[in-house]
Amino acid sequence: MSRGAERFDRLDALRGLAIVWMAAYHFSFDLNHFRLLDPRQDFYGDAFWTLQRTAIVSLFLFCAGLGQAAALDAGQGWPRFWRRWAQVAGCALLVSAGSATMFPHSWISFGVLHGIALMLILSRLAAPLGRWLWPLGAVAIVLPFVWQHAFFDTRWTNWVGLVTHKPVTEDYVPLLPWWGVMLWGLAAGQWALARRRGWLTGALPRVLAPLALLGRWSLSFYMVHQPVFIGALTALLSLGLIGR
Known part of the structure; x- marks a missing residue:
């Protein structure tokens, strides 16, 4: 099987x-x-x-880093990268618009999709650093805990992550420290593909096949699951089928 046709179930x-x-x-x-x-x-x-949220976001970003390693290993060029990136960025804008409607005082200006969109570009540019991705990721993770400045506390600058206090928003995944997690995923992916390729490309137990299918459609699922949940709960409440 060619690298380009390889599956990462x-x-x-x-x-x-x-x-x-x-x-x-x-x-x-x-x-x-x-x-x-x-x-x-x-x-x-x-x-x-709060710890669950941290773990979930970390797992998403680590997987995104692994995915970038796999894409680069398969020879993905910039045109294909930008097509996928446009989907993520477009969905991020939709999340901002939707959250502004539901949470006008705490709408999402830089959530997980916004963060992923920016981090994907930076990670792809940083990919040639190889093993130096590990210390770079460590710096990205540690920096916001040791240095902050009020300049980064506005809606226009808090995406960097060097804030003195967490902004009032329903989702906040700034560049720092979260880029470090994606960089570690990228570094781990490069290492695994070079030395333990089977960890990523090996056969998957049949019972886990639904998870793999869901993972391949993760962006689509992400965009529809909350409207479905909220719509269903709203309908059930309106009909008096749930609640007191």
């Missing part, structure tokens, strides 16, 4: 796992938003939820 399944975890988290958030959880949950302060 294991990577797709890992991305699919992140999607399932994210969907469960968001559905719980929606139940709480509609006051259907008792007791009410604090998704912004309770470590049970």
Whole structure:
């Protein structure tokens, strides 16, 4: 099988796992938003939820880094990269518009899709650094914890991540520290493809095939799952089938 036709079902399944975890988290958030959880949950302060969010975003970005390593290994050129990138960036704009309607005071100006769109470009440019991606990723992760400045606290600058306080928004995935996670995924992918290729290209147990399929359609699922969840809950509440 040629490199270009090689399947990465294991990577797709890992991305699919992140999607399932994210969907469960968001559905719980929606139940709480509609006051259907008792007791009410604090998704912004309770470590049970905040740590899950950190883990989910980390897994997504690590998978994105692995995916970039696989794409570059397969010889993906810039034209194909930009076509995929345009889909991510376009969806990011839709998320901003949708969140502004539902959460006008905490709309998403730089969430996970915005972050991924920027990080994909930077990661592709950084890919030739090879093993130096590891220390670069470490710097990206550590820097916002050791240095911040009020200049980065505005809507126009907080995408960098060097904020003195977290902005009021429903989703916030700035360049720093999160680019470091994608860089580590890229570095891990390069290492695995050079030394343990089977880790990414090996056969996948049949029971995990649905996860791989979901992982291949992760962006589409991401864009539709919340409207479906919110629409279904709204309809059920309106019909009096749930809630008190």
